Amino acid sequence: MNRRLATPLLGLAALALVLPGCAAESSPTPTSSGSASKPAASASASATPSAGATGEATADCLVGEWYMGQDELTAFYQSINEVMAGSGVEFSPVGSATMTMDAAGTYSWAPSTEVTAQVSGVTILVTFGGSMEGTYTATADRITSSPLATSALEVTATIDGVATDPGAISEQIAQAPVGDAAYTCTTDTLTLTSEVAGGSATSVFHRR
Template structure:
């Protein structure tokens, strides 16, 4: 499920302020004949709320934060869409890549994640047929927040110890090296994120281009 995996993916606190105005009766009775203030006079003397000098820092929207938790799947069609973006990103390398398989992203309520790709990516690079297969898991932690650019998700820590990567060049074993890291990155490494009840969209930025991963719940 590398659909937009590439090197290539908010709890929330709402603060409510309540202003309570209370009026007390004068200690001494008002002299007879004294005029009572009219409603308009009373309104004009009431203090106006003082606006806060500093706007609160925006935090992840409750909808996005709550929506993230769960298991998300990137199917074959979504992988192809993601690798269309990858191919544009890597156009200068004279290589094109076609994925086959699927991937699963599990985001837990405790801030941990599991990325489980079962994908084989075939590419034509410099006259060679390169096949890179990914299986197993990448585990780690994730965090999210709202910024001026929208909700953002990233993985401050991750482990690839349980991830298996196999690469061949013209059917002979080879070292996938940096290429496998580029095309096999976890999609929540650093991305803008949005989600609905059944769709998670992760937009990763690389240089002056973007790669979009689309996953579906379940």
């Protein structure tokens, strides 16, 4: 597979990583060293995290710091691989990620992750670090977001060990991490279910 054919797969790898809630909405286009334009913030979350008496999610429950460890990251990518079964693409991740959501309706997303994609004998490695910020709104069972600043987000990529421009990936990253996802939330656990490649993928975070 040549580099031109492999390039779209970089975007797919990015889409999968930030797929802890990829957005369907249009959003600003960041670069690996620039910032997206700043939309006005709005939110329906409130200051006190809580879960309903019956365990049902409320927007208040989202407020706090959430962590996705190696086990949760592996499970998430396994769900991606199941959706993409038969496509010839398989992802394997190493790392973790932290998401912080406040009562004012802003969030930060800090991945520390390497994602390897095996594609018909080609190895694509995408590395994510740093952080990005955005705004979010939430109902009792669904969350959407818009990016604000991506200049601190670090993205590198290689194809078969050769460095390649990650610029195309950044367009997908702008929609991370909770762009448009159904969610459930309890005192300790946040579960996001996102549409990916015609199927759905589930990401699980634990409160810190």
